[in-house]
């Protein structure tokens with residue numbers, strides 16, 4: 616009999632959840648950036664070890680809701696913590712636990728969910744002894760199945776998380792084919808790679824108002840080239856100008872970086888065309904949010 620474990624990765628925005636997912640899967644399937652609220656939807660990642668299939672749900676980070684998009688993101692988190700076998704609750708070990716984190720942890724305690732507390736970014740601590748009071752504080756407030764201090768970027772401790780999850784696997788058939796690493800459609804992966812590059816390159820004002828939609832993705836019949844055309848939506852004309860940049864420089868920089876990543880991921884030469892359009896206030900418009908696939912309802 617094979618075993619399966621369904622795992623949700625939850626926690627505050629910017630804690631390193633998507634970084635952890637990518638490290639476990641061994642491929643970059645989730646966007647990572649230093650800007651908060653990078654992940655907008657639930658992302659599924661799959662890893663098989665021996666007889667165990669681990670199915671991960673990366674979720675949007677906890678943050679103060681500012682608009683309808685935020686509300687959808689936070690609903691995604693709530694819906695992703697039921698009907699699973701374990702939660703990896705990720706925290707930045709240099710930051711104090713806040714009320715929103717505590718509330719989610721307590722609700723998971725109430726449903727008897729095994730919690731693995733992943734205290735990330737230990738590479739930023741000058742003295743590892745600083746961890747003990749942090750752990751004592753949290754474990755005095757909530758019941759934790761296992762505490763794992765780690766640094767995802769230094770690949771220090773990721774294997775300990777995997778070991779904990781292996782021990783929570785239940786006898787069950789595997790739900791996904793063994794060679795599958797994500798259920799994200801290729802268009803969504805491509806759009807996310809483009810959005811990640813924009814997050815990296817743009818200053819703070821613009822990135823959160825951006826959505827990317829891949830309109831076309833097709834391999835040429837006569838050549839090994841993948842043609843991708845994408846539309847970058849922003850909220851204001853002034854943002855459109857910033858995204859395009861002087862003489863098109865910013866757009867060129869972002870699309871070149873995205874193209875290189877797309878070529879590596881899909882193992883084929885890519886011809887990427889990006890267009891920039893304005894959709895005012897889209898983050899508060901239900902219809903548009905649905906159109907971008909950022910809400911399931």
Ligand SMILES: Nc1nc2c(ncn2[C@@H]2O[C@H](COP(=O)(O)OP(=O)(O)OP(=O)(O)O)[C@@H](O)[C@H]2O)c(=O)[nH]1
Nearest residue numbers: 629630631632633634648652653654676766767768
């Ligand atoms: N120093 C340090 N930085 C890290 C570590 N893990 C992740 N980061 C950085 O933290 C930032 C946020 O990482 P993400 O993986 O995007 O965080 P997230 O929790 O998915 O964020 P949201 O999607 O916004 O909720 C990125 O700049 C990462 O490179 C770590 O172990 N140490």
Ligand SMILES: [Mg+2]
Nearest residue numbers: 632633653654
């Ligand atoms: Mg993320």
